[in-house]
Amino acid sequence: ELKVEQNPLFLSMQEGKNYTIYCNYSTTSDRLYWYRQDPGKSLESLFVLLSNGAVKQEGRLMASLDTKARLSTLHITAAVHDLSATYFCAVDIAGTYKYIFGTGTRLKVLA
């Protein structure tokens, strides 16, 4: 059974600091997704990583994928309060587009 684990589960950080969220998964997959979720809201797509070595950046967020290590990272640069949310990674089962989500990382950026 495919398992997707994130760490940390909770992250409280000061504005202006850098940090990385890790997403490990247990089986082969070439597609990994990062989502942001605000309380009570839906899932907002952040990044789609489709191959080994893929790196994508949007504003203060940068995501990377290492399919050999079965690891993706979401790096936060110079955090601001607006980044406070829960971040999920998701891996899809090849050929089905069924997503298996990680446990989520609840990020709180303190002013």
Next chain:
Amino acid sequence: EPEVTQTPSHQVTQMGQEVILRCVPISNHLYFYWYRQILGQKVEFLVSFYNNEISEKSEIFDDQFSVERPDGSNFTLKIRSTKLEDSAMYFCASVSGPFGQGTRLTVV
């Protein structure tokens, strides 16, 4: 950008009642999915639907659940006899996302 639309946004129902959650997926997409998120927990796969048939379902998707595409556009999730533990956000999605805005189901 095309959107996935879900109705209602919030539904409160009594235990044992039937509920139908509705989704209008992106047109021309063939794969549709329902996911569930219990408050404060991760998003869980319920069922995938392709070519008007269930292609895969999870252990959560028991006999109380059913899905239909009754008119070629809407995609519905029915829970026949709701339980307290069915209280959650339910998301509809097309292949590769995006996700709908969700229906918050509260069973009392």
